[in-house]
Amino acid sequence: MRDPRPHADKPERTSLETYGKGFEEYLQSPLQPLKDNLDSATYEVFEKDPVKYISYENAIAKALVDRIPEESVSDVTCVVMVVGAGRGPLVEATLKAAQTSGRNIRVYAVEKNPGAVNTLLNRQRDEWGENVTIVSSDMRLWTAPEKADILVSELLGSFGDNELSPECLDGAQSFLKGDGVSIPCSYTSHLSPVSSAKLHSLVSCAIDKEKAYPLHQFDIPSVVYMRNMYEIAQPKVCFTFLHPNWSVPVDNRRYICLRFTAKESITMHGFAGYFDTNLYDHIKLSIEPTTYSDGMISWFPIFFPLVTPVYVKQGGEIEVHMWRVCNSKKVWYEWCLTKPITTAIQNPNGRSYWIGL
Ligand SMILES: C[S@@+](CC[C@H](N)C(=O)[O-])C[C@H]1O[C@@H](n2cnc3c(N)ncnc32)[C@H](O)[C@@H]1O
Structure with missing residues (x-):
């Protein structure tokens, strides 16, 4: 769900809480101004979603199990790239999915917003460790050091494709293996x-x-x-x-x-x-x-x-x-x-x- 602003060159999601004034006021002003990069308060609102991240975690766990058969679990490490990682909730979902599925993974978190990248770097240092690599880049421009088995993203707007998810993922798939999987796979x-x-x-x-x-x-x-x-x-x-x-x-x-x-x-x-x-x-x-x-x-x-x-x-x-x-x-x-x-x-x-x- 994102910005209706004319001449917006970097659309971002809007939400009632983003503007902190309750939905009546939001309804009174549907044409909201847009921020180039999301701020912390906006990420915080998204991160409260009780359904989205659990669904992603289940989807990633299923993809990992399908990709690495039980007999190969100790031999194979799956490369998961979270593109548009924000402050890291999908990285967290990916790590949890690896734990529940018992699969080994190596994670890259790619994000263009410098504010969010700072949070990712702190979380990498304090919570996630060396298994997660933080990349400060536009996913369409990054030259990846290896190809991904699974590309995880959430770049969707209220109309699905209205926040350039198609164009961003078309760019990011340059570092997806030929038989690699995108989560989401359709919208x-x-x-x-x-x-x-x-x-x-x-x-x-x-x-x-x-x-x-x-x-x-x-x-x-x-x-x-x-x-x-x-x-x-x-x-x-x-x-x-x-x-x-x-x-x-x-x-x-x-x-x-x-x-x-x-x-x-x-x-x-x-x-x-x-x-x-x-x-x-x-x-x-x-x-x-x-x-x-x-x-x-x-x-x-x-x-x-x-x-x-x-x-x-x-x-x-x-x-x-x-x-x-x-x-x-x-x-x-x-x-x-x-x-x-x-x-x-x-x-x-x-x-x-x-x-x-
Ligand atoms: C809707 S937010 C989702 C953030 C996080 N994954 C989550 O679920 O809370 C989309 C994120 O993708 C980032 N993003 C959008 N286009 C990008 C691009 N071309 N390259 C890298 N990051 C991008 C935005 O800065 C934002 O952090």
């Missing part, structure tokens, strides 16, 4: 049409008169806790990414046309976006409402607004087009309706919102 976004006068009015109010395009705020997806919202139809699958991705060239652009049938006659204000991910062997995390991982607190949904609310009749068709567009410098989304009416494409060419590579 999928989901979209559903929603009615929320409140969210629409919050977006309408987020005007910045200095912006060249007067309705720029409607080009920006917002990460929000959607309390005052009615889902007009069940979410549908939008975009899927698989890792590792050995295709040449890798193409992370996507386009889909989704059709929904309205459950009620109602005014539609935009689309709610969610994601789910398969970490490894059916160990999943999800914020999609029908498969939500109970107790998980790390992500809120994303809201793609429509400029003008659109009335839909019960049983009527809603047709939305969604693009994930990439060039050599940035990634962005564009979207429009073709039913029940045709609307102009929002955020064309990433004019108001993009994520810098």
Whole structure:
């Protein structure tokens, strides 16, 4: 779940607690400013998630067991690289997984944020020891001394691929063995049409008169806790990414046309976006409402607004087009309706919102 800020070149996750003011206030201001690098308070909030890290630990343990058969346990050391390690919770999950599975591992923790790297270095000295190597680098640029059996990451946004997980992991897989495993191995976004006068009015109010395009705020997806919202139809699958991705060239652009049938006659204000991910062997995390991982607190949904609310009749068709567009410098989304009416494409060419590579 991350930043909806226009011209944000290094998006990071936002959360209610990140801003420390409770969710009502957050709802009043969905277009939050962004920090280039996460601060300690933000990491601290993520690290409280009671579900995410246990699921990762189980996934890593399963991958280790699958990779090293019982009879080879004393002969083989598995190389695990945690990329985007933050302050180390996934390193901790990796070490615990090695312990519970009885497998030998060597760990590298790669992180680009200098503040987080300091914490990693302290933890390496005080808690983890020589078995963990800390690497201060962008994972896309690092020249690794050896290849990894398992690449562990959590670079996911509320819409799955909206924080450049595909692009970062495409870079990091240069140091993954040909038969190596990525955890997560896939993630999928989901979209559903929603009615929320409140969210629409919050977006309408987020005007910045200095912006060249007067309705720029409607080009920006917002990460929000959607309390005052009615889902007009069940979410549908939008975009899927698989890792590792050995295709040449890798193409992370996507386009889909989704059709929904309205459950009620109602005014539609935009689309709610969610994601789910398969970490490894059916160990999943999800914020999609029908498969939500109970107790998980790390992500809120994303809201793609429509400029003008659109009335839909019960049983009527809603047709939305969604693009994930990439060039050599940035990634962005564009979207429009073709039913029940045709609307102009929002955020064309990433004019108001993009994520810098
Ligand atoms: C969502 S945080 C997850 C941190 C930690 N793994 C956790 O679960 O709490 C993503 C982390 O990836 C780091 N990151 C993002 N892109 C990166 C890149 N290209 N190279 C290295 N680190 C990156 C960020 O600085 C951040 O610490």
